[in-house]
Amino acid sequence: METAAIVIEGFTKRYGARDAVHDLSLEVPAGSIFGLLGRNGAGKSTTIKSLLNLVRPTAGRLQVLGLDSAADSVAIRGRVGYLPEEPCYYPWMTVSEIVAFNAAFYDTWDATLAASLLERLELPRERRLKELSRGTQAKVGLAMALAPRPELLILDDPTSGLDPVVRREFLEAVIANVQAEGGTVFFSTHMLHEMERVADEVAILHEGRLRVRASLETLKKSTRQIRVVYPETVPQTFPLSGLLRVDRNSHQAVLTVSAFDESMPATLRGHGAESVEVIDLSLEEIFVETVKGGA
Amino acid sequence: MSTHHSLRTARALVWKEWREQRPVALAGLALAILLPLILVAATARAPRPLDAAALAGLLPGLYLWFLWPLFAAATGASTFAGEIGDGTLGYLLSRPVSRPRVWLVKVTLAFLTSLVILAGALVVAWVVGLMAREAAGSSFAETLRVGGAANLLVVPATLLLFASSVLFSTFLSRSMNAAAAGLAAALLILAGLFALWDTLGLEPRLALTWSMIDIALAAALALLGSLLIFSRGELLRGRGMGRLVAMAGAMVVGGSGLLAIPVVAWYDQLAPSEALALDRLLSPAGDAVVLTVTSPHRQSPRIWVAHTDGSGLEHLTAAGAFDPSMAPDGRWVAYFSQGGVLGWPASGLELRIIRSDGAEERRLATLRHDRQSPGSSATSFSPDGNHIAGLMGSSLVIVPAAGGGAGDAVTVRLDDTPLTPWQLLGWSATRREVLVLSSQWREGSQSLKLEAVDGVTGAQRMIYEGKRPGLPASQRPLSGWSRVPLVAGGQLLLVDVDKDRREPIAVNACYWSPVISETADKIAYALCLGEKAAAESEIHLRNLLTGDDRILGTLPGRVSGIRPSPSWDRFVVGLSQWGDVDVRTAVLLGRDGTVRALPEGSLALGWHGRDHVVLTRSGQDPWIGLMEPDTGETRTIFPQ
Numbered sequence: 001m002e003t004a005a006i007v008i009e010g011f012t013k014r015y016g017a018r019d020a021v022h023d024l025s026l027e028v029p030a031g032s033i034f035g036l037l038g039r040n041g042a043g044k045s046t047t048i049k050s051l052l053n054l055v056r057p058t059a060g061r062l063q064v065l066g067l068d069s070a071a072d073s074v075a076i077r078g079r080v081g082y083l084p085e086e087p088c089y090y091p092w093m094t095v096s097e098i099v100a101f102n103a104a105f106y107d108t109w110d111a112t113l114a115a116s117l118l119e120r121l122e123l124p125r126e127r128r129l130k131e132l133s134r135g136t137q138a139k140v141g142l143a144m145a146l147a148p149r150p151e152l153l154i155l156d157d158p159t160s161g162l163d164p165v166v167r168r169e170f171l172e173a174v175i176a177n178v179q180a181e182g183g184t185v186f187f188s189t190h191m192l193h194e195m196e197r198v199a200d201e202v203a204i205l206h207e208g209r210l211r212v213r214a215s216l217e218t219l220k221k222s223t224r225q226i227r228v229v230y231p232e233t234v235p236q237t238f239p240l241s242g243l244l245r246v247d248r249n250s251h252q253a254v255l256t257v258s259a260f261d262e263s264m265p266a267t268l269r270g271h272g273a274e275s276v277e278v279i280d281l282s283l284e285e286i287f288v289e290t291v292k293g294g295a
Numbered sequence: 296m297s298t299h300h301s302l303r304t305a306r307a308l309v310w311k312e313w314r315e316q317r318p319v320a321l322a323g324l325a326l327a328i329l330l331p332l333i334l335v336a337a338t339a340r341a342p343r344p345l346d347a348a349a350l351a352g353l354l355p356g357l358y359l360w361f362l363w364p365l366f367a368a369a370t371g372a373s374t375f376a377g378e379i380g381d382g383t384l385g386y387l388l389s390r391p392v393s394r395p396r397v398w399l400v401k402v403t404l405a406f407l408t409s410l411v412i413l414a415g416a417l418v419v420a421w422v423v424g425l426m427a428r429e430a431a432g433s434s435f436a437e438t439l440r441v442g443g444a445a446n447l448l449v450v451p452a453t454l455l456l457f458a459s460s461v462l463f464s465t466f467l468s469r470s471m472n473a474a475a476a477g478l479a480a481a482l483l484i485l486a487g488l489f490a491l492w493d494t495l496g497l498e499p500r501l502a503l504t505w506s507m508i509d510i511a512l513a514a515a516l517a518l519l520g521s522l523l524i525f526s527r528g529e530l531l532r533g534r535g536m537g538r539l540v541a542m543a544g545a546m547v548v549g550g551s552g553l554l555a556i557p558v559v560a561w562y563d564q565l566a567p568s569e570a571l572a573l574d575r576l577l578s579p580a581g582d583a584v585v586l587t588v589t590s591p592h593r594q595s596p597r598i599w600v601a602h603t604d605g606s607g608l609e610h611l612t613a614a615g616a617f618d619p620s621m622a623p624d625g626r627w628v629a630y631f632s633q634g635g636v637l638g639w640p641a642s643g644l645e646l647r648i649i650r651s652d653g654a655e656e657r658r659l660a661t662l663r664h665d666r667q668s669p670g671s672s673a674t675s676f677s678p679d680g681n682h683i684a685g686l687m688g689s690s691l692v693i694v695p696a697a698g699g700g701a702g703d704a705v706t707v708r709l710d711d712t713p714l715t716p717w718q719l720l721g722w723s724a725t726r727r728e729v730l731v732l733s734s735q736w737r738e739g740s741q742s743l744k745l746e747a748v749d750g751v752t753g754a755q756r757m758i759y760e761g762k763r764p765g766l767p768a769s770q771r772p773l774s775g776w777s778r779v780p781l782v783a784g785g786q787l788l789l790v791d792v793d794k795d796r797r798e799p800i801a802v803n804a805c806y807w808s809p810v811i812s813e814t815a816d817k818i819a820y821a822l823c824l825g826e827k828a829a830a831e832s833e834i835h836l837r838n839l840l841t842g843d844d845r846i847l848g849t850l851p852g853r854v855s856g857i858r859p860s861p862s863w864d865r866f867v868v869g870l871s872q873w874g875d876v877d878v879r880t881a882v883l884l885g886r887d888g889t890v891r892a893l894p895e896g897s898l899a900l901g902w903h904g905r906d907h908v909v910l911t912r913s914g915q916d917p918w919i920g921l922m923e924p925d926t927g928e929t930r931t932i933f934p935q
Contacts (some may be wrong), residue, residue, distance in 0.1 A: 054388060054389060054529065055529050074392065075391070076391075077390060078391035086382070088382030088383045088385060088386050090311070090315075090383050092314070092315075101310075101311060102390070104303045104306065105307070105390045106391065
């Protein structure tokens with residue numbers, strides 16, 4: 001039976017009078033690649049840091065790999081590979097030194113894998129970290145996150161600010177690792193088309209609240225646009241459930257729905273539509289429609 | 296987590312910390328090496344360039360009191376602040392290692408770095424000391440020993456500075472800010488502790504050990520605060536600074552106050568051996584003993600009052616007070632105070648006056664510290680109680696007891712070239728003059744000079760100058776001298792201070808401890824007997840009006856003092872030597888020749904009414920008590 005790698009129940013984090021995250025409940029199935037989407041300030045990093053007990057919840061319970069994130073944080077961090085958005089390494093260390101330094105913290109550290117990652121990512125062992133580019137530093141971070149053979153890989157928007165070539169290299173390394181090792185990946189990113197390539201499931205956070213949580217396939221099937229042309233004027237209401245947004249002009253309307261089903265075109269024709277066209281949306285378009293519309 | 300893994304993690308943390316602290320350690324050691332060269336170069340063109348011996352004497356203290364605290368603050372402040380600022384702490388805390396362990400390694404390594412710097416610096420000082428020894432006989436150990444207790448106090452003080460810097464480093468993102476805040480907080484804590492000790496009157500009996508423990512506890516509290524913040528905080532990004540600073544400040548200051556509570560609670564349990572009682576002075580009515588109590592290291596003296604009826608013991612002054620004298624009516628006590636804030640020495644000594652019930656206090660004059668002519672110090676009321684004289688070294692100040700402007704004070708600089716130190720004998724009976732006596736051993740004999748200083752004009756008048764005096768009068772400063780007994784040139788003289796006349800009482804013998812009655816009609820003295828001038832002492836009582844001289848008794852040994860009872864019918868005789876043996880004891884000698892031994896080691900302060908002798912014992916077990924002369928029963932009045 002498949003268990004959840006991450007369980008979040010009623011998680012709230014408050015800073016002053018503002019809720020960075022409000023009453024979030026979420027499960028991440030073991031073995032999945034789970035993408036967490038949201039605009040800047042949506043609460044993604046706060047949620048991720050709370051999983052590692054780097055941020056303390058105001059309310060709620062978080063479990064990682066069956067362990068309580070507050071009580072067992074050291075054990076959790078020993079089984080999780082974590083790559084923050086902007087990893088701050090000791091600038092005076094060389095790549096070899098940061099590898100040796102990290103190795104000391106993990107029982108499961110695989111020196112052979114670490115060496116192979118350095119090789120594959122073309123990382124210069126004797127260069128100091130302060131001399132490396134942002135992209136190369138991100139690759140160092142990825143090697144550090146993968147070398148302990150973690151059961152769960154948590155990536156907090158690791159490719160932001162990287163050029164497309166490095167981003168592709170980075171994602172390929174993640175995908176290769178998942179294919180080789182299995183395990184769960186929980187990551188947030190702004191690069192939605194990249195997430196679309198790899199994610200099994202996604203959740204969208206908006207202003208600290210969960211808007212959507214579904215498998216990518218289900219999400220893409222359920223969130224669609226319908227272009228409707230009427231012979232006369234466009235009606236004020238539409239007999240559809242899960243309507244996210246309506247864009248209209250004199251004879252035409254574009255409806256975005258979050259609960260599309262195959263009966264919707266017939267329903268619209270039955271209400272006077274002259275023509276109905278169903279349009280598939282990319283993940284990025286779904287995200288934009290979700291955070292702009294009122295789900 | 297396996298032991299092997301724990302060790303590996305600890306080793307990695309230690310390696311990282313040492314690599315980060317290494318530049319600080321090297322900077323500290325470089326400064327330690329350069330400092331002597333800088334000092335020599337800086338003073339090369341001065342009128343008195345720093346020579347090797349002076350340098351050797353200067354360096355250990357400089358390293359211990361300046362370099363070590365400086366770098367302890369620096370290493371403490373950089374423990375977390377730098378890593379909070381550049382974000383690397385967040386990275387470290389996302390590794391699978393507990394925060395207390397990270398904290399422990401970082402704080403330990405930071406303090407060890409400061410110790411490495413200190414050790415290196417002391418090696419430099421030791422080497423300089425070795426080099427200087429060739430030139431001037433100075434040595435490293437001797438120089439450190441001179442610092443004595445102060446050198447011990449620097450340890451908890453530096454620990455406090457370090458801990459305070461660590462505390463602020465836990466939530467500030469810049470090391471410099473943490474160091475500045477740490478220094479301010481440490482000074483605040485020290486000031487708070489001193490103020491608390493001062494308010495509660497603890498210093499006289501607060502031994503150095505207690506001070507060190509209290510300061511070290513404050514340091515421990517700061518470290519505990521840092522550990523709590525570090526362990527329970529979030530990513531420690533230096534946010535919410537104002538609130539955190541206020542919290543830390545309140546915790547440190549409030550906590551330090553709480554820490555003193557155990558000291559207060561244990562105060563009564565402090566052993567008497569932890570205090571020294573000096574300057575014991577019986578009030579004119581005999582109802583109270585005014586004494587200066589200080590720690591065994593003679594720090595923070597404070598004047599206390601012990602009531603002879605056993606009703607209580609209470610401190611009268613703030614810390615830094617000594618040399619008390621009582622007004623003729625016993626209502627006021629004059630004393631010297633080191634002044635300053637919270638017991639911190641001021642630039643001058645203050646002559647103060649306080650009511651004997653502590654209800655009112657006034658500063659009367661300030662005397663500049665005179666390092667060129669150190670000597671004895673004393674205060675004395677005039678016979679009418681309206682003026683006070685204070686002597687410190689060669690500076691004499693005479694001031695109205697009621698206070699007044701600076702113009703009312705007369706300050707006299709006594710001649711300090713051939714004859715020092717000066718002693719304040721007290722006031723003459725009929726004139727408003729202060730009697731001062733100077734004596735010095737010179738080439739095997741003693742010179743002696745007795746002068747009178749006019750309390751209004753400051754004019755000095757020579758009363759007596761002798762080249763071969765014996766012991767001068769050894770009484771405490773008295774009001775109302777009309778005749779001063781002096782032993783000089785094998786004679787017992789009575790010098791009339793008003794008439795510039797001296798009268799030999801006895802000649803061609805060896806005399807000790809003459810004491811004259813306040814009415815100047817009687818004198819008691821000891822005559823040495825035997826070939827060795829201390830084998831036996833014959834105690835004499837002479838009526839100065841009739842010339843009748845009678846022997847009260849013969850005692851073995853050398854007499855150190857005679858204390859007559861108010862009616863001069865009994866005498867407490869102190870003995871300082873018995874044959875060739877030094878002793879400190881006293882006997883009670885009746886006018887009828889009866890002798891009663893006083894408790895071993897006791898000296899007589901004086902008489903309490905007609906019935907009781909006030910006894911004192913000093914040294915490591917100070918004691919003051921009353922003895923009933925007929926039965927020999929004693930009652931303790933200090934310590935209580």
